[in-house]
Amino acid sequence: MTGYSIVIPTTGRDNLHALLDDLRQGENPLLKEIIVVDDRPKAPQRARELRVEGARVLVSGGRGPAAARNTGWLAAATEWIAFLDDDVRVSPRWHADLVADIADQPADVGASQAEITVPLSEDRKPTDDERGTAALAKARWITADMAYRREALLAVGGFDERFPRAYREDADLALRVREAGYRIVRGQRVTVHPARQAGPLASLRAQRGNADNALMRRKHGRAWRRKVGEGPGRLGRHALTTISGVTALAALTARRRPVALAAAAAWTVLTAEFAARRIAPGPKTAGEIGRMLLTSVLIPPAACAHRIAGEAKARRTKPPGQPVPPAAILFDRDDTLIVDVPYLGDPERVRPVPGAEEILTLLRKAGIPVGVVSNQSGVSRGLITEQDVEAVNAKVEQVLGPFGTWQVCVHGDDDRCSCRKPAPGLILRAAEALGVQVRECVVIGDTGADVDAAEAAGAVGILVPTARTLPEEVERARLVAPNLREAVRLAGVR
Structure with a gap:
């Protein structure tokens, strides 16, 4: 086992800092890093407000916990990724116990689930809210604490970001990981x-x-509840309750009194049974009873409405083979796509690196935009002209196919521009030209400047070292691949 990273999505809850304090008390040499993913909608501005000592902070733009976790694990470079929710607590033994849980696991083990405990008051019965949380202790695969092998996440494309809430996205991932043979x-x-x-x-x-349940049914069939270890649910009873209520109102409007009375009686019995079932296990305080009565009236039609909306949306959406592909992949040019010739100005000397044509064909067939971001300081040095660079780039396209954007910096180190890598300018301009979010881009290059530029822009950087790559650049890079094929695989493209 080479190590593990911890990914914590957050919306800024107060408990985050208590959890981080817990984790710092039990440090382990196999822990490579803690990644906190700020999923608040105004994350770029708010990330500056999030003071997190000893952790790397990324942003995911308020797209939900599935997207936040994807942002985190794609940026991690370890064999295992442990997901924790920001509202849990762990003991100082947690690191050692995690290592014992995942170390030396055979290759077909794709994930390890923790035991979740929910402390409840011993002086009174739990409220409805507390019973809901307590149910997590019996749930399968919840990402309050789940450790996944990176290879398993890559195999299925990570979390499906069509689940916008902290609900069902974890069970869906687990089912797909198991279906992949883990x-x-x-x-x-x-x-x-x-x-x-x-x-x-x-x-x-x-x-x-209930809308997420519709997506689960669409993806995993009618038996999805059995697969995740749950009973049949109450949607059928909610539908009957709602139909009874609607029928009573319609019949009353049409002055069909007997029908209205019968339907109203059915609605009353069904609603009373639902309310009594929810009131019985909890504290019999006036506030709790009143809340159960009110919500027992409102829940059935709300459940049906959300399920209908979810079914309509699920039917319009084609289940993707790779739920989390990058929005675009940006490549450095020299020694990444073509063999490096210092200050290349002769198109006839263009030679692709092994595998480049195959990888680019794969990406284009997958519908993933590709672009090039390249430093060409030979222009500022007077060694080549901008026309030479354009001619070489045209030859590259002739040999390797079209690119969605070319972003070239012709400045030198002394020009202090914002585009020359490791500055983020080329990455930001490429994302804008392709019409994608920069945080959803992957940058692949052969130097530390390529990776640093990606991080500065908020993208994911992957280093493919060559003989010219400095050892300290390899050591510093978070994601390193031996070749282009493995780099694209690390990016989440199979």
Whole structure:
């Protein structure tokens, strides 16, 4: 085992710093880094406000926990990635227990699940919110604490970002990892998930998850609940309750009194049964009973409405083979796509590196935009002209096919421009030209300047070393691949 990284998506909850304090108390030499992914909508500005000692902070733009976790694990360079939610707590033994859970696992083990405990009050019965949190202790594969082998994540493309909430995205990933031939084992480490106090209408807001259930059914078939270890759910009863209520109102409007009374009686019995089932296990306080009565009336139609909307959306969406491909891949030119000739100005000397043509064909067939970002300081030195650079680039396209954008810096080190790598200018301009978010781009190059430029822009950088690459550049790079094929694989393209 070469090491592990920890990825924590966050929306800025106060518990994040308590969790980081927990992790710092139990440091392990195999821990390579902690990556905190700020998923607040105004993350680029707010990231400056997020003071996180001892961790790297990335941003994911408020796209949900699935996208945040993808941002994190794609930036990690270790064999294993441990996902933690920002509202959990761990003991000083957690690192050692994690290593014991994942070290020496056979190659067919793709993930390890922790034991989740939810402490509840011993002086009273749990509220509806607390019972909801306590159910996590029995759930399969929840990413409150799940460690995945990077190879397994690459095999399935990571989390499906069509799940916008912290709901079902973890079960979906686990099912796809198992379908890819990996086993998921249960580890011995223990993680504490404090009970939530989410407000009086939390159970009503939770009905949005019915839309995610529709996507699960679309992806994994009618038996998806059995696959994730759950019972049949209450959607059928909610539908019957809603139909009864609508029928009662329609019949009353049409002055069909007997039908209205019968439908209203059915609605009352179904609603009362639902409310009684929810009230019975909890504290019998006036506030809790009132909340259960109100939400028991509102939940059935809300659940049905979200499920109908989810079914419509799921049917319009074709399940992708790779849920998390990069929005674009940007390549350095010399020694990455073509054999390096210092200050190349002669198109006839263009020679592609081994595998470049094959990889570019693969990416184009997959519909992934490709571009080139290249420093050409020979122009500022007077060794070649801009026309020479254009002629060479035209030859590269003739040999390797078209690129969506060419971004070239002709300045030298003394020009102090914003485009010469390791500055981010070329990366930012390429993303803009391709019409994609820079944080969803991958940059592949052969020098530390390529990787540094990617990080400065907010993209993912992958180093493919050559004989000219300095040892310290290889040591500093977070993602290193032996060749272009493996670099593209690291980027999430199979």
